[in-house]
Amino acid sequence: MIRKIITLTNNKSFVIAYSGGLDSTVLLYKLIAIKKIISDIKIRAIHINHNLTLSSKKWVKHCTEHCKKNSVPLSIKNLHQDKNNSEEKLRIKRYNIMYHNLSSEEILLTGHHMNDQCETFFLSLKRGSGPTGLSGMSFETIFGQKKIIRPFLNKTKKELQLWAKRKNLTWIEDFSNFETHYDRNYIRHKIIPIIEKKWPFFLKNCLRTIKICREETILLNQFLLEKIQNFINFDNSLNIKYFKNIQKKTCTAYIRRWLALQTIKMPSYNTIQSIYNEIVCSRADANPKIILCKHEIRRYKQSIYFLKIQKKINNTFLFWHNITTKLVLPNNLGNLIQDERGISLPQPKTNELINIRFQYEGKILIIGRNKKRKIKKIWQENNIPPWLRNQIPLLFYNNTFISALGVFIINLKNRNKKKWKISWKNDFKFNNSTFSFY
Structure with missing residues (x-):
């Protein structure tokens, strides 16, 4: 799969998200093996040090030694945490660090596999996500002007373990991955093993469901993108003049697609409903607003606007x-x-x-x-x-x-x-x- 990626992409520079765990270790050594055959590719690794435990320094040392032994350049970036960091916030911080350390010519490769995909699916179910959320992680994602590829999404963790053992690889076991008070770990250790014991093919069937959800989401988004062009004004506001003649579910789909164009985290189902009920359906002379993190949705006359929240300067002289x-x-x-x-x-x-x-x-x-x-x-x-x-x-x-x-x-x-x-x-x-x- 990785060789196919290299063949199909014009890029020849790849960055491995290297934690030192099983998945990223397999990814690293597969790239090293491929480089011996395709010598003109460039590979380097980036390690995010979470500074969580005393073991963090050992992990940095482990990653440094493996990269040095194989002549792979390694960047080590520190992630400083606070008490309010959730799993989701840490994930966002990690990706933003990696994003800002990628050049425009480089592709980021991660070791996410089928088990990770299934866990993500369960987390989406827990949150009550629709087809978009249930689509899981994409094989390829464009974020900003850069690209991330997950080549192992159709491989199980067991398959990666077998390959690593055949090659006599060593990797880090992060014992925090066994702490089941984290949602993902609870799904990994308490739910999926029971399901797999009953239905051995569950992971692959789960992957099939994810694929169906993604394909239908892509088709729907293409359809909505064509339709919504008729409602987007020159200033990027959404014209709602004729929404009163359109079914609510269609209007909320347009709102969701319009927000997807703003490169923000997609608001929840309830927030989308609130935008429709409190802003689209408000009086034309009303001045309602809904806050979305550092942005807000506002209405003026027959349009709604996505705005960055500005500091108040009313009393400035x-x-x-x-x-x-x-x-x-x-x-x-x-x-x-x-x-x-x-x-x-x-x-x-x-x-x-x-x-x-x-x-x-x-x-x-x-x-x-x-x-x-x-x-x-x-x-x-x-x-x-x-x-x-x-x-x-x-x-x-x-x-x-x-x-x-x-x-x-x-x-x-x-x-x-x-x-x-x-x-x-x-x-x-x-x-x-x-x-x-x-």
Whole structure:
């Protein structure tokens, strides 16, 4: 299988996730054997030191010796834990470390096998997952701009053990793998052995079910991806204008597929239902939101948005004492600079302090109007969603409101007739998400 992977991929550089246990040891030595035949491939290993027990140092030493003996470069990365680390959080941390230590030309190989796949299936059942969760681990996964391949998914642990014993390999036994208070270990030692004793072919049948779930999930996702293009706006928001004419189960499927495009951990079934019930079905003038870790789902008019949660800057004051230098704005909002290509504004008087704020309440009279209106109404007229209103720099001279830069200018009498120009240089976007492996 590994030779086939090497033949089929254009990449010739592989990184082994090497714990020193049975699975990764077999993977390491199979790659070493293949390299003797296909000499132009490059292999190296990465070991994550969890610093859990006194044995951690022994494991590092074991991995170092085996790699050195076989001339395989080894990177050792430390994972520092806290009391709140669950199995899931540790897994995420491990993969993020490996992701950031892979070059774009390298493929990560892991030793996951059929038993691991079956355990994952049971964990998904426990969580009440649907077909996507029951699809288990993929043979090949693209995460970010990089690739992970699990070549042993159709091999049982017993098969790997037999190969390792024939080759007289030595490996580490992590005794924490026998602590059954961990969910995966409980399934491994208490549930699967009983099932296998009754039904010897259960693991392979389990793998078949996983394969069916994955194939049906892929087909469904392809179908949804084609359909959902009709609902995604230019700013990546989801247009829900016609959702009222579509069955709820179809709408929630669209929401799930839209969220899958955001490179985040997929929310639970209940969260998807809440997004539909509390946001899609809310009043058009409502301002509901649902928090998803570091992001939130918001509605504005006939669309819902996936947004990175920004630090509140409502009470922030910035004084621009030297207008010959740029003024850097908070929350990565860019900067202000005096620029001939900018917005033309009344020039401040000599004794006036130029300052930037991010909140204002009350009625204002803007240029082009003959009547004051509440600022909330003006934001609405300009289609500025509620979460962006406190991110737009408001220009003041002392306590006099001058302009919401890029949106409107206040109509003020007896102001200086002289003008100056300000440019707001920014990469202001509705959506700003970065990759993180889950």
